[in-house]
Amino acid sequence: MKIPIEPNFRTDPKDYSEEERVKLKTKGLTEDTIGIYSSFHDFTREELEKEVSLIAKSFGIYMEFNRDKMKSNAVKDWIYMVRLPIPGGGPIRPDQWRILDDVSNKYTISDAYTGYPLPSLKLTTRQAIQFHHVKKRDLPNLIREIAESGFLTINGCGDNIRNTIACPLSKFWIFDSNTLARKIADYFRLPSELYLQVFEIPVSEERQFNNEESFKYADNLLPRKFKIGIAGVMRTIGGKYIIDNCVEVRANDIGVVPLIEGEKVIGYQIYVGGSMGENNSYPTFSALGLPIGTVFKEEELLRVLDAIVRIQEQWGDRKNRHWARFKYVAYKMGLEWVREKVWENSGIRLGKIANVNLDHRDLHLGWIDLGNSKWAYGVFVEDGRLIDGKNGKVKSMIRYIADNFHNVTFYITPNQHLLITEIDEDQREEIEKTLRDFNYGFRDGKPYSNLRTNSIACVGFPTCKLSFTDSERFLPSLIDELERRGWKDIPVSIGLSGCVAQCSRPAIHPISWIGSGYELYMLKIGGGNGNLGEPLIDWDENVIYLYQVPANRLADVTEALFELYERNKDISKEPGKVFRVLGNRKIIEWLKSHEKTRDLMRPHKFDKKIEGYREYHDLLRKRLEEVNRYG
Structure with missing residues (x-):
């Protein structure tokens, strides 16, 4: 059954989605024509009006509700998540940290339903800080107090450039990716006047939040969120400089990778079309960005980024949000087409594609x-x-x-x-003493295992309204159980996400679990070192296995996969490659024969997801042919 992916490129305004029409009303977030101020300051009701809630995302605010309470109470307990983008992850001075910590203590509400003690600060894979369980009455004060630190929540969410991420350590050697990230973020910052008015943030000579030179957003902003990541450079113990891909640069709409010659950065390679998000109701796919060429001057780099974002603004699907990410433009239209459009929009011809090694991914621990x-x-x-x-x-x-x-x-x-x-x-000895005094490095009295420090989860239940199930509350207990079974030192990491948005980038791990229903997870297998893990599809039979695995059985399946890795680890030092070389058919056969998993191995007919990934592979082959032509 062929279900094509058919984005509506260069969408006719008469076909705009509801979100597009709402954004148009604010004229690029510059006019309050839908009652944004009054809605945020009306404390007689806990929720925002629908139109305002859509615009609030660009202010860094998500309206949510406590998913746990909905199990027993049909009335929604409205809460808010506030996301603070910090380009490149910092620097955050101690005085700024104290303000953010005070804000969390004051406004993130303690609640027995959450499963973790609050107050808390949530650090994200996009180097942002999230404040959870905020009540509407506290939003204006919280936003104003955050502004006292010098940071703003604008661009935290929404259909615009999100927080620009970069290797946080690279700046200490030969490539200051952090300063570059802040320069890019400043350039793509949304107009801030309306934001400052809504939250009554005072502006002074010392605190100016506008830029003289910035990207001019359309009246309806971008078709969807847009992410930029910058790889870094690290110095090895031997004094050699290597690319550090801690940001997973190819998971972004645009990836920027420095080119090293000796002890100097001589240019940048550009990647386009990365995105983890999918949609179970339509044929969609996760994808890694592909290289389109090089630039050799920083001032040219910003012009090229402007050109690429302009392509997405003009061509991205504004009718179907599930096909609105830039990856569909890049993969469908092709890399040669993108290169030509960059030339048209910037006047810059991209150079040849360079051969870059992105295998090194440091956790910086x-x-x-x-x-x-x-x-x-x-x-x-x-x-x-x-x-x-x-x-x-x-x-x-x-x-x-x-x-x-x-x-x-x-x-x-x-x-x-x-x-x-x-x-x-x-100061090192005193820092070490501080770590000991606060019992850092131990969970329930046991040292952190390799499995725990290498694995990752997103927020999931109870706060994320997109999630199907638990994520960050579940992974620690899953690791506890796997450690109990003797797997604490295995070099196979786990990525876990509460839904198909996959904010924790789980599919870059050898084993990943994606929420597919309440307390149900889909397996993706084989991620790592430039490859994405994918569903366990039998392509001949056109079925998916392990699409909805109960939470209480994840340890069984994961352990069976650990055992399969141990039997075959001579294939490669890279765990994801072991699973990829074995292939889905052998993995399926192994799990069907394993005593702990055979009862779970029922085929699932899921045409939309299978066709999404089939089209991805077809497009990927075509795009790699283009990479070879320009390499």
Whole structure:
């Protein structure tokens, strides 16, 4: 059964979706024609009007409801998530951290339903900070108090350029990806006047939030969210410089990778078309970005980025949001077409595609020598939830460091951890003592395992309104069980997401679990080192296996896959490659014969998902032929 992916490129305004029509009313987020101010300041009702809730995303605000309470109560308990974008993850000074920590203590509400103690700060894979369980009455004060730190929540969500991510450590060597990320983020920042008015944020000579030169958004902004990531450069112990792909640069709509020659960055390679999100109701696919060519000057780089975003603004589907991401433009129209459009929009001809190794992906944990008697320490934050709990008093520990070590700076990593940088040589012993005093490094008295530190989950239930099931609340207990079964040191990581949006980028891991229903998960297998894990599809039979695995059986399936890896690890040092070489048919046969999983191996007919991935593979083959032509 062939179900084609047919985006509506260059959409006729008469075919615009509801979201597009609402965005048009605000004229590019510059006019309050739908009662945005009055809605945010009306505390007689807990929810925002629908049109306002759509626009609120570009202000960094998601209207949500407590999914746990809905199980027993049909009345929605409205809550809000506020996302603070921090380009490149920092720097965050200690005084700024204290403001953000105070905000979380004041406005993130303690609630027995959440399963984790609050208040908390949630660090994200896009190097942002999220504040969960905020009540509507507290939103204006929370936004204003965050602004006192110098940060704004604008661009946190919505159909615009999201937080620009970058390797947080690269700046300490030969490539300052952090400053570049902030420059790009400033250029693509939305108009802020309306935002400042709605939340009554004072502007002074010392605090200016507008840029003289910036991207001119259309009246209906972009067709969907748009993400930019910048890889970094790290110095190895031997003094060699290598690309650090901690950001998973090809998972972004645009990826920027520095080109190294000796000890110097000589240019940038551009990738386009990455995106993890899918939709179960339509044929869609996850995809990694593909290279389209190189530029050699930073001022040219910004013009090329402007041109690519302009292509998406003009061509992206504004009728069908499930096909509105830039990957559908890039994969359907082709890389040669994109290169020509970049030339038309920027006047810059992209150079040949370079051969770049993106295999190194550092988590930036533990002690890191920055040189010149300066150090960084990477703090493991399980699933990005900075709290005082089973993993020690991590939130209080970071606050203590902010209060007592005034020279350090903080950076959020693209894997939801926190870096403490600029530590002096003579401060290392005191930092070590602080870690011990707050019981850092242990969960329930046991040291963090490799399996735990290498695995990751997004938020999921109860707060994310897109999620089908638990994610960050479930993964720690899954790791607990796998550790109990003896798998704490296996080099196979797990990615877990509560829904097909896949915000934790789970499919870059050898084993990933994607929420497919309440307490149900779909397996994706074989991710890592430039490959995405994919559903366990039998292409001959046109069926998917392990599409809805009950939560209480994930440990059984994961353990069976660990055993399969152990039997075949001589194939490759890279676990994902082991599964890819074995192939779906052998994996299916193994799981059908395994005593712990055979009862779960029932084929699932899912034409839309299968056809989405079939089309992805067809398009990928065509696009790789283009890569070879321009390489």
